[in-house]
Structure formats: C-alpha cells, structure tokens
Amino acid sequence: MNKADTTHLIQKQKAFFATGKTHSLAFRMHALAMLKRAIEIHEKEIHAALEADLGKSPFESYMCETGMCLAEITYQMKHLKKFASPRRVKTPLAQFPAKSYVQPSPYGVTLIMSPWNYPFLLTIEPLVDALAAGNTAVVKPSAYSPYTSALIQELLEECFDPAYVAVVTGGRKENSFLLEQPFDYIFFTGSQAVGKEVLRHAAEHLTPVTLELGGKSPCIVDSTANVKLAAKRIVFGKFLNCGQTCVAPDYIYCHESKKEELVSELKKQIMKQFGKNPLENPNYGKIINEKHFHRLQNLLHA
Known part of the structure; x- marks a missing residue:
C-alpha cells in the first residue's frame, strides 16, 4: 500500500464514521458477534499460524491468544450497554438547577499497531475494544509474524468492509505512511524506540495515544x-x-x-x-x- 492508498483508506473510514452507524449499540453488538464467530470458525487456522510464526502449541495459543480474545468479546458484549450509557455527575452550584451527565462517545478513526510476540491477541483484543466503543479501525499487524498477520487480514476482510475495519500489512514504509495520517486515536504495542516515533507523529495532529511499551519485571x-x-x-x-x-x-x-x-x-x-x-x-x-x-x-x- 502506497501513501495515496493509505490516505484514501483513512478518508473512506472518516466518511463511514460520519454516517453515525457505529454509534448504534446494535451495530456494535453485531460487529462483535461476527468477529467472535469468525475466531471460533478459524481457531485451528489461527493456531496453525501461531505455530508457524512462534512455535506455539494449540494449548498455549488458546490460553494466551484466541481464548483471551474470545473472553474480551464476551465481556464487552455483556457490559456494552452499561459502558455506553450516560453517567450522572454532580452539577456545579453556578449551573443550578441544571442536571449534568457524562456521555461516552467514540473517538472516530483509530489505528492499532501490534507487535509480533502475541500477534493475534495484541491485534484483536484492542480491536474488540475499539469496535465496542463505536470506532472504526485500521489494523497494522507486525511484519515479523507473517503467517499470523496474513491470517488476521483474511479473517477481518471476511467480517468487515474496509471502510469500517481495514488491515494494512507490510513493514516500516507502511508504518510511516500510516503515522502521517490524522487518526483520532492510536493504540501501539511494541518497543520504546518505536513508541517514541509513534508519539512524535501523533503530536503533529494532537492525536491521543495509548502506548504499551513493556518494562522490567x-x-x-x-x-x-x-x-x-x-x-x-x-x-x-x-x-x-x-x-x-x-x-x-x-x-x-x-x-x-x-x-x-x-x-x-x-x-x-x-x-x-x-x-x-x-x-x-x-x-x-x-x-x-x-x-x-x-x-x-x-x-x-x-
């Protein structure tokens, strides 16, 4: 994917988000249900891809990757109505007798950049949360785990229109193209060195970011x-x-x-x-x- 293709993709997602379809709880629930069903149907293929990339056994793949993703989907579907509901908060005296509340709302077009060590979990789990919150998503899996990245692309293209959920594969060049785009939120998991680059590019657009960069344990x-x-x-x-x-x-x-x-x-x-x-x-x-x-x-x- 070149720079022009990347720009066009983001424009399509922004247009789709502007329709307001993702604000519907029924739409979000349907998306989560489709994703859950796809993971269940393709579980053996997912585990085979993880074995090809990292030598993981089916037991470890389920314990640390597919099983955790399925659990996250179940959790979000169970609590989605509560998470999306307005919450009453105290009203300042200066605004008496008004009533105040906080209304959770989606950011918009999100970017999810995932690493190679848990390539399925750390791609799909943040995607689940992004969709549950009513966002669109561009997913960029790692080039170091090619079998799992290809499987993720196949699975998500089977489930979703790219105007809603898109997968971009490739390496540093594709990462650079994506980071130049004005996303509404970026979720990155990886090294501190790359995390600094993500944050630097995000600052150009004042894009809020979640960085999960590991640490000492x-x-x-x-x-x-x-x-x-x-x-x-x-x-x-x-x-x-x-x-x-x-x-x-x-x-x-x-x-x-x-x-x-x-x-x-x-x-x-x-x-x-x-x-x-x-x-x-x-x-x-x-x-x-x-x-x-x-x-x-x-x-x-x-």
Missing part, C-alpha cells in the same frame, strides 16, 4: 516464600513463549536464606516443565526469527 522471593510454588510460577512465566513476553520475569530479588533452595527448585522446575530435551518438546516454542535469535545469543555471550 522483577520477582521478589522473601524469607516467608513457598519456594517450590515460587519456582514453579517463575519458570512458567519466564519460559512462556520462549520468554518473548513483556511481563516475563527479568530478574529475581531473593532473600539470602532462600537463595540455594530457590536455585535448586528452579532447575527442577525447568526439567519438570520442559524435560531433558526441551527443543523436542512440542509445548516449547521458538524465537520469532533468526535476527532475534542471534541478538539473544550475543546477549548471553556479552
């Missing part, structure tokens, strides 16, 4: 800890998705009285959860691509 094991349980949970959290998780444990603060026991239990849990030959374990995934594999190797030997 220490584990604290104090003197009162159940060490076996702590080790079990730390290993699960660290090795899930081969550690490619923004909230994976980065380091451990351990009370000196528990150090030796914890180290021993961590070793036992790694063996118990993944076996002697983890690369042969179908429940253990892979690093997303060769570039990141070598990046991690260099970190280990630094």
